[in-house]
Amino acid sequence: MVDIATRVYNHKWKIDPIVRSLIDTDFYKLLMCQSVFRNKPQTDVVFSLINRSNHIPLAELVDEGELREQLDHIRSLGLSRGESTWLRGNTFYGKRQMFRPDFMEWFENLRLPPYHLERKGDQYELTFEGKWHEVMLWEIPALAVLMELRSRAVLDQMRRFELQVLYARAMTRVWEKIEKLREIDGLSIADFGTRRRHSFLWQDWCVQAMIEGLGSAFTGTSNCLIAMRREVEAIGTNAHELPMVYCALAETDEELAKAPYDVLSDWHEEHEGNLRIILPDTYGTKGFLAHAPDWLAGWTGVRVDSGDPAEGAEIAIGWWKSRGEDPMQKRIIFSDALDVDKIVELHARFSGRAKVSFGWGTLLTNDFRGLVPDDRLAPFSLVCKAAAANGKPTVKLSDNPEKAMGPEDEIERYKRVFHVGKQAAIKVEV
Amino acid sequence: MVDIATRVYNHKWKIDPIVRSLIDTDFYKLLMCQSVFRNKPQTDVVFSLINRSNHIPLAELVDEGELREQLDHIRSLGLSRGESTWLRGNTFYGKRQMFRPDFMEWFENLRLPPYHLERKGDQYELTFEGKWHEVMLWEIPALAVLMELRSRAVLDQMRRFELQVLYARAMTRVWEKIEKLREIDGLSIADFGTRRRHSFLWQDWCVQAMIEGLGSAFTGTSNCLIAMRREVEAIGTNAHELPMVYCALAETDEELAKAPYDVLSDWHEEHEGNLRIILPDTYGTKGFLAHAPDWLAGWTGVRVDSGDPAEGAEIAIGWWKSRGEDPMQKRIIFSDALDVDKIVELHARFSGRAKVSFGWGTLLTNDFRGLVPDDRLAPFSLVCKAAAANGKPTVKLSDNPEKAMGPEDEIERYKRVFHVGKQAAIKVEV
Numbered sequence: 001m002v003d004i005a006t007r008v009y010n011h012k013w014k015i016d017p018i019v020r021s022l023i024d025t026d027f028y029k030l031l032m033c034q035s036v037f038r039n040k041p042q043t044d045v046v047f048s049l050i051n052r053s054n055h056i057p058l059a060e061l062v063d064e065g066e067l068r069e070q071l072d073h074i075r076s077l078g079l080s081r082g083e084s085t086w087l088r089g090n091t092f093y094g095k096r097q098m099f100r101p102d103f104m105e106w107f108e109n110l111r112l113p114p115y116h117l118e119r120k121g122d123q124y125e126l127t128f129e130g131k132w133h134e135v136m137l138w139e140i141p142a143l144a145v146l147m148e149l150r151s152r153a154v155l156d157q158m159r160r161f162e163l164q165v166l167y168a169r170a171m172t173r174v175w176e177k178i179e180k181l182r183e184i185d186g187l188s189i190a191d192f193g194t195r196r197r198h199s200f201l202w203q204d205w206c207v208q209a210m211i212e213g214l215g216s217a218f219t220g221t222s223n224c225l226i227a228m229r230r231e232v233e234a235i236g237t238n239a240h241e242l243p244m245v246y247c248a249l250a251e252t253d254e255e256l257a258k259a260p261y262d263v264l265s266d267w268h269e270e271h272e273g274n275l276r277i278i279l280p281d282t283y284g285t286k287g288f289l290a291h292a293p294d295w296l297a298g299w300t301g302v303r304v305d306s307g308d309p310a311e312g313a314e315i316a317i318g319w320w321k322s323r324g325e326d327p328m329q330k331r332i333i334f335s336d337a338l339d340v341d342k343i344v345e346l347h348a349r350f351s352g353r354a355k356v357s358f359g360w361g362t363l364l365t366n367d368f369r370g371l372v373p374d375d376r377l378a379p380f381s382l383v384c385k386a387a388a389a390n391g392k393p394t395v396k397l398s399d400n401p402e403k404a405m406g407p408e409d410e411i412e413r414y415k416r417v418f419h420v421g422k423q424a425a426i427k428v429e430v
Numbered sequence: 431m432v433d434i435a436t437r438v439y440n441h442k443w444k445i446d447p448i449v450r451s452l453i454d455t456d457f458y459k460l461l462m463c464q465s466v467f468r469n470k471p472q473t474d475v476v477f478s479l480i481n482r483s484n485h486i487p488l489a490e491l492v493d494e495g496e497l498r499e500q501l502d503h504i505r506s507l508g509l510s511r512g513e514s515t516w517l518r519g520n521t522f523y524g525k526r527q528m529f530r531p532d533f534m535e536w537f538e539n540l541r542l543p544p545y546h547l548e549r550k551g552d553q554y555e556l557t558f559e560g561k562w563h564e565v566m567l568w569e570i571p572a573l574a575v576l577m578e579l580r581s582r583a584v585l586d587q588m589r590r591f592e593l594q595v596l597y598a599r600a601m602t603r604v605w606e607k608i609e610k611l612r613e614i615d616g617l618s619i620a621d622f623g624t625r626r627r628h629s630f631l632w633q634d635w636c637v638q639a640m641i642e643g644l645g646s647a648f649t650g651t652s653n654c655l656i657a658m659r660r661e662v663e664a665i666g667t668n669a670h671e672l673p674m675v676y677c678a679l680a681e682t683d684e685e686l687a688k689a690p691y692d693v694l695s696d697w698h699e700e701h702e703g704n705l706r707i708i709l710p711d712t713y714g715t716k717g718f719l720a721h722a723p724d725w726l727a728g729w730t731g732v733r734v735d736s737g738d739p740a741e742g743a744e745i746a747i748g749w750w751k752s753r754g755e756d757p758m759q760k761r762i763i764f765s766d767a768l769d770v771d772k773i774v775e776l777h778a779r780f781s782g783r784a785k786v787s788f789g790w791g792t793l794l795t796n797d798f799r800g801l802v803p804d805d806r807l808a809p810f811s812l813v814c815k816a817a818a819a820n821g822k823p824t825v826k827l828s829d830n831p832e833k834a835m836g837p838e839d840e841i842e843r844y845k846r847v848f849h850v851g852k853q854a855a856i857k858v859e860v
Binding site: 001161209 | 431432433435436439589590591592594595597598599601602605638639642643
């Protein structure tokens with residue numbers, strides 16, 4: 001029997017919305033948003049889309065009208081009662097009422113601010129301007145929309161059984177990865193794949209497959225909506241945008257040098273335990289840790305997000321030792337360009353020397369490499385970053401010069417202020 | 431939204447029936463049934479299940495109660511109005527009203543006769559006794575039920591995502607076969623996989639995948655229900671049971687020697703064109719063709735169903751030439767233990783020398799080899815054959831001594847009467 005009501009209801013949709021909830025976003029965005037809401041509520045920022053894989057002609061692949069429809073739909077979203085209840089009532093990282101009443105009240109009334117979209121050749125210029133805590137919530141849905149519209153453009157040309165077999169192959173691939181991960185004793189892994197996922201439904205499938213296939217080794221997902229629906233932990237702490245904006249706001253070189261530690265000082269006041277995770281690579285891991293205040297060595301762990309991950313982990317372990325800390329009591333979270341082989345390798349190398357976790361992103365939720373002709377579903381490196389704060393440009397260096405961003409002269413200034421020497425380049429693929 | 435009515439309706443089923451229609455059977459069964467109904471309506475036969483893969487402990491795997499429920503359900507089935515309309519109104523092999531009004535009237539009122547089921551060690555003894563044209567319709571559903579109950583017993587222990595990935599792998603495998611077949615120029619292939627299918631839904635999926643993937647190279651399915659629903663041709667002609675029963679009824683060696691030709695003589699009167707396909711291997715292809723009457727050389731083709739298929743085809747081609755026929759005007763249908771490599775090989779060897787077709791069975795609709803631990807979903811060789819007619823045992827020799835069946839002394843007698851010499855044994859797997 002056909003459920004006529006459901007069919008009719010579906011026909012009412014003008015579009016098939018990609019993002020259907022304001023919490024279809026990364027958990028750390030909400031944590032950072034609350035921190036910004038509290039500490040930097042008057043900051044104006046510009047977030048901007050950057051396609052690091054500029055061989056992908058996004059504007060050729062994705063129709064501008066459809067993109068606008070999807071973005072407009074996101075602007076129509078408000079927090080639902082159930083979502084608000086989940087955020088208010090849930091225990092995150094063992095803590096109740098992680099989100100404070102004044103923040104929740106603001107969030108419940110939030111609609112995302114306008115966007116600016118313009119086609120430039122075969123790429124889109126997509127920017128968001130406004131108060132930092134509002135604009136920042138555009139990053140994840142904007143990326144997810146672009147990634148999924150690109151997937152849809154390719155899938156649109158495929159027939160029914162071709163599609164089914166495509167997903168059969170992709171499912172088999174994910175499952176074979178899970179089967180390999182299952183062999184790792186003491187594994188701790190989470191889904192970090194929202195922003196560059198193939199599609200929402202696919203990410204949701206991957207999370208469910210991880211739940212069944214990995215059991216307690218799967219610690220949760222960064223995606224709040226999926227965490228809520230699948231009843232798993234929402235995972236995440238903080239990201240580069242905090243030091244990037246704090247640094248852009250610095251007036252002098254002295255303030256600039258201090259700014260990344262100010263970020264963590266604010267965070268220190270707000271959070272404890274497993275949320276005290278250092279992200280040290282924004283302006284070079286080595287220099288950041290060498291000049292860090294002692295209280296930072298008391299934090300729970302580090303997240304290694306660029307450069308050679310083994311090197312980053314060795315630096316952290318050496319740093320803890322130099323500050324009299326026991327690395328076995330610390331957590332190292334790897335989250336950059338992971339796939340199964342690298343996870344196996346990193347786990348084998350570090351699991352006896354520290355607590356090790358993995359935040360698995362694009363190659364979990366978007367590994368369609370080689371599954372269609374011309375690899376037109378292969379993931380690519382799309383980001384949406386804070387480009388300016390109160391009119392001043394931001395800079396990111398990271399541990400890989402290929403990921404550096406900002407004006408040339410500012411990059412040089414930051415390199416000098418943060419004592420960043422020569423860095424090894426690593427090709428950015430996802 | 432949940433379609434509550436559908437959910438409630440589904441809950442009303444006491445079981446999940448495997449065979450839900452009397453035409454969920456092979457088309458040639460209906461053709462032969464009509465022939466028997468007309469020519470041998472007073473013949474009493476016994477059909478009997480034979481598990482040629484006796485390392486598979488069917489009675490351990492399949493619960494007797496569940497088996498009885500499924501068989502009882504089949505006995506409750508009658509031809510639906512739409513099914514009857516399809517049989518009466520359809521064009522089969524270019525001919526309207528293939529099924530005559532008196533046969534249809536009888537079929538519309540048919541319920542299948544009782545079965546006899548007994549557990550013997552780790553196998554089942556399953557027999558059907560009664561009038562030939564009634565009993566013969568048990569063969570396909572009985573096999574399909576046993577095959578699917580065995581699949582279900584294995585699947586029952588698997589979890590949700592394991593199941594989905596199992597089917598993802600199986601779909602990928604079928605699709606890769608289809609992709610290889612697509613490269614064969616002038617291919618003509620049909621689904622013959624009803625009897626030993628993994629499940630009904632799986633066969634239905636395979637047929638749909640063939641429709642999309644092969645286009646006009648896919649000529650249809652032997653399964654009437656699927657042919658009706660998917661709007662493709664129903665394919666099939668005749669099978670070994672005709673000569674087996676005709677031979678068992680023969681009183682003397684002379685009558686025995688003549689009986690296989692009597693079968694085709696009756697068929698000759700009833701059918702023309704593409705339905706005039708010789709199945710020459712019941713008592714050895716070579717002797718059968720050597721002693722065949724000249725009018726048989728005028729038939730449209732042969733079906734090669736046992737022994738070395740290339741050898742069988744060479745014998746047929748040589749025979750046509752010896753009778754002054756042009757093999758290029760004849761059709762050779764290969765239907766024994768086919769998989770893609772063999773299809774590619776046979777097509778390459780014979781497509782320039784005759785019209786070539788393939789009836790692809792078990793390795794289309796049940797290739798789950800290697801997909802679960804201990805290969806517990808691998809297909810196996812289960813058959814259901816006419817064992818006796820009017821109290822006398824039947825005999826089958828075929829072109830492979832491994833497939834011979836009947837009492838030892840009768841096998842020897844048949845070998846003598848049909849001039850069957852030494853035969854090469856080929857392992858029977860599916």
